[in-house]
Amino acid sequence: MKELPLFPVTTVGSWPRSSTLLRAQRQKQRGQISRAEFDKIADTEVREVLRRQENAEVDLVTDGEQRRDNFYSFVTEKLSGVQLMTLAEMLEVVEDKAGFERILETLDVPAFAISNPTCVGPVKRLSPLTLDEYLYTRSQTDRPIKVTLPGPYLLTRAMWVKEVAQKVYPSKEALGEDVVNILQTEIQELIQAGADFIQLDEPVLTELVFTSGQTRTFMCAALSARADPTEELEFAVSLINRVMENTENVRTGLHICRGNWSQKESTLLSGSYFPLVPYLSRLKVQQLVLEYATPRAGELAALLDSPEIRAGKELGLGVVNPRTPQVEPSEAIVERVREALQYLPAGKVFLNPDCGFGTFSNRPINSGEVASAKLKAMVEAATVLRQEIAAPAQ
Amino acid sequence: MASNGPGTSQEEFKWKARVSWVTGERSVAYSRNNSFLIEKQASFKEKDPHPSAIEYLLGALGGDIAAGFQTVAPRFGVSIEALEISLSGQLNNSLTMLGVIGEAGHPGLETIEGRIFISTEATEEKIEKVWQSVQDRSPLFNTLKRAVKLDFSLVIVL
Numbered sequence: 001m002k003e004l005p006l007f008p009v010t011t012v013g014s015w016p017r018s019s020t021l022l023r024a025q026r027q028k029q030r031g032q033i034s035r036a037e038f039d040k041i042a043d044t045e046v047r048e049v050l051r052r053q054e055n056a057e058v059d060l061v062t063d064g065e066q067r068r069d070n071f072y073s074f075v076t077e078k079l080s081g082v083q084l085m086t087l088a089e090m091l092e093v094v095e096d097k098a099g100f101e102r103i104l105e106t107l108d109v110p111a112f113a114i115s116n117p118t119c120v121g122p123v124k125r126l127s128p129l130t131l132d133e134y135l136y137t138r139s140q141t142d143r144p145i146k147v148t149l150p151g152p153y154l155l156t157r158a159m160w161v162k163e164v165a166q167k168v169y170p171s172k173e174a175l176g177e178d179v180v181n182i183l184q185t186e187i188q189e190l191i192q193a194g195a196d197f198i199q200l201d202e203p204v205l206t207e208l209v210f211t212s213g214q215t216r217t218f219m220c221a222a223l224s225a226r227a228d229p230t231e232e233l234e235f236a237v238s239l240i241n242r243v244m245e246n247t248e249n250v251r252t253g254l255h256i257c258r259g260n261w262s263q264k265e266s267t268l269l270s271g272s273y274f275p276l277v278p279y280l281s282r283l284k285v286q287q288l289v290l291e292y293a294t295p296r297a298g299e300l301a302a303l304l305d306s307p308e309i310r311a312g313k314e315l316g317l318g319v320v321n322p323r324t325p326q327v328e329p330s331e332a333i334v335e336r337v338r339e340a341l342q343y344l345p346a347g348k349v350f351l352n353p354d355c356g357f358g359t360f361s362n363r364p365i366n367s368g369e370v371a372s373a374k375l376k377a378m379v380e381a382a383t384v385l386r387q388e389i390a391a392p393a394q
Numbered sequence: 395m396a397s398n399g400p401g402t403s404q405e406e407f408k409w410k411a412r413v414s415w416v417t418g419e420r421s422v423a424y425s426r427n428n429s430f431l432i433e434k435q436a437s438f439k440e441k442d443p444h445p446s447a448i449e450y451l452l453g454a455l456g457g458d459i460a461a462g463f464q465t466v467a468p469r470f471g472v473s474i475e476a477l478e479i480s481l482s483g484q485l486n487n488s489l490t491m492l493g494v495i496g497e498a499g500h501p502g503l504e505t506i507e508g509r510i511f512i513s514t515e516a517t518e519e520k521i522e523k524v525w526q527s528v529q530d531r532s533p534l535f536n537t538l539k540r541a542v543k544l545d546f547s548l549v550i551v552l
Contacts, residue, residue: 088478098440110478110511113551362551 002144002196006346006389007337007382008059010316012255012289013148013199014071014356015049015064015371016364025069025361042067043136050141052368056375059382060144060197060350063137070360071201072150072158073117078129079182081121081168082159087111090118093163107262113362117158119165123178129186134195144196149186151202151254152243153236155179176239183243191250199253199289200240203355205279206258208232210271233279244284253287253316254280258296260355263323263365265294272298281308289316291354292336293328304343315344318354319381320374323365327373333381346389351378420444436491448503452481455506455534459546462528462535463512470524476513476551481506483542506538508546518550 017025021041028038049064068074076084088111091100104111134147156176159165169175190198208229227235244252256276258269273280273290280288280303288309291297297318303309317340319333333351340349357371358364366374411425419434420443433444445453456479467474483506485491487499512521525548529535538544 104480105482108509108549110476110480110513110549110551112476112478112513113511 004059004144004196005382005386007349007351007385009056009351009375009378009382010058010060010146010197011053011062011064011375012257012316012322012352012354012356013062013065013146013201014068014358015052015062015066016358016366016368017066017361018045018048018368021045021066022361029069039067046136047140050137052372053375054141054143056372057379058143058375060146061137061141062146062148063133064358065148065356067133068361069115071148071356072154073115075129075150075155076117078125078127079117079123080126081119081123082117083120084115085118085161085164087114087116090116090161094161095163109363116161117155118161119159119168119175121168123159123175123182125182125185128189129182131186131189131193134190134193138194146197146199146253147190147195148199148201148255149183151200151236152176152179152183152239153232154202154204155183156239157204157232173235176235180239180242184245187243187247187250191247195250197251197253198247199255200243200285201255202236202240203255203257203259205233205236205256205276206269206271208236209275210258210269233276237279237282241282241284247284251287252285253289253314254283254285255289255316255355257291257355260322260359260365265296265323268296270296272302274298274302277303277306277309281306281312285313287314287316287350289318289350289352291318293318293321293354297354300339300343304340310343314348314350315340316350316352319351319378320353322353322355322357322371322374325366325370327370327377330377330380330384333378334384337381337385346385351382353378436485436488438488448483451503452483452506455538456481456508458532458534459508459510459528462532463510463524466527466531467524470516470520470527472514472516472520472524474512474514476511478511480509480511483507503542505543505545508544509549510546511549511551513551518548521548521550 024033024038024041027033028035045066046063049066050061053061065071073084076082087100087104091097091111094100100111107114130147130149134145137145156172156179159179160172160175165175187198240254258271260268262268290303292300304315317337319336320328337349337351353374357366411423413421413423413432415421416431421432423430423432430450431444432447432450433442434446436448437446459479460477463474463477483503486502486504487497488501489497490499491501510525514521535544
């Protein structure tokens with residue numbers, strides 16, 4: 001693992017795609033260009049995303065998830081037994097069509113534009129999910145690299161469209177077993193290859209606690225119905241902890257957010273981390289990569305009043321909103337970090353945006369220019385904070 | 395009398411439906427070789443066995459527009475990869491439909507809103523032209539716009 005400075009600045013993973021890349025992605029999906037041809041175009045885009053992060057002096061970089069259609073369904077082409085189903089196709093098979101209509105209405109998207117990786121056969125790993133992405137990124141930068149992976153609960157929940165999947169697996173838990181095995185293998189290979197930080201994305205955890213009383217929500221990765229939230233959270237903890245076994249030689253993190261599909265804040269979920277604390281504190285991850293740049297995430301105290309969280313976790317503090325065109329002043333970011341320092345030592349705080357800048361490739365929530373400016377604001381804040389630690393005010 | 399059988403001239407063509415009451419608020423409509431069940435005038439329930447009359451109207455308008463795009467787009471050299479229309483309608487005053495005494499207004503649709511999502515390589519300008527032509531040629535759009543405010547927008551999805 002490469003050394004990181006105090007208050008490392010990083011991203012949550014994704015970066016807006018260029019129109020060239022989006023076009024190439026469509027051509028690949030239609031079989032008009034090969035994977036190799038697509039990768040050649042994506043290589044150029046990854047280099048550009050890295051250049052932007054290096055110019056901003058980001059400490060821990062990602063490849064911007066440029067090769068992915070979104071943060072989780074990209075696994076479809078790397079697994080057997082999984083098929084991308086558009087919501088239009090899912091509408092045909094699910095019973096709760098009215099629930100799906102509410103999802104589409106809230107998202108203001110057509111059913112053909114949202115695809116879900118759905119289990120249609122025994123799920124097996126055909127090729128690495130992210131190792132190739134990491135190896136290319138490693139060849140292009142000397143900076144420490146973060147690799148983002150969809151978490152096991154997210155994947156199991158997304159793939160388990162009961163009407164289709166129960167023909168293959170007797171239960172969601174049985175499907176989860178195969179997902180855990182796939183992610184364990186992937187993570188061990190990433191560790192062997194030298195990845196500096198492995199982040200699991202589990203945004204759906206918030207959906208469990210902030211949409212009480214509903215069987216469905218409009219969170220894209222949570223289209224399939226769920227069981228009781230407490231049961232689901234226990235299931236999620238057990239899956240994540242099994243995936244995280246034998247990861248002592250790498251920094252690990254878990255990212256949670258409240259949705260990142262729209263610039264309309266009112267459509268995104270809202271609520272503090274308090275109801276998740278009993279579960280987050282038991283997770284075998286070093287860092288929680290969390291939203292904190294909007295009031296929707298609640299107060300820091302709701303999380304950091306917990307002695308278990310303070311003792312056992314680093315905090316990837318969300319200090320910029322990836323969805324707004326306004327760039328946060330570095331002074332405001334410094335203030336937010338100082339608040340966190342009332343609970344945590346300096347060595348435990350990372351700076352990141354609340355979420356990716358382009359979670360869904362065809363629905364970027366910001367431009368590369370604004371995203372770059374937000375990274376620079378975080379780096380400016382980190383610089384001030386490092387100076388304060390090095391030479392405390394008298 | 396005009397019929398919709400083969401050999402009828404276009405000027406005289408009439409479309410027909412025969413609707414028979416089945417049970418409760420359910421009816422069945424027969425039209426040419428097809429039939430479909432209609433449940434209620436308009437329903438406020440989460441679930442019903444069949445669509446209501448008002449939903450058939452919205453669906454019919456959407457189907458008319460979608461078919462119109464398929465007819466018109468090739469004439470503009472536009473290839474459409476995917477098309478989806480989301481429609482919603484609001485009654486002027488639904489309480490009048492329920493017969494609440496003393497309510498003002500009427501139970502008719504006040505507005506129909508539509509979002510037309512299109513995935514295409516064509517420019518926005520060209521798609522706007524296609525959409526204008528679809529509107530000009532659409533039987534249902536032209537019927538309804540004389541009675542209801544139609545508020546439609548186009549969204550191009552990459």
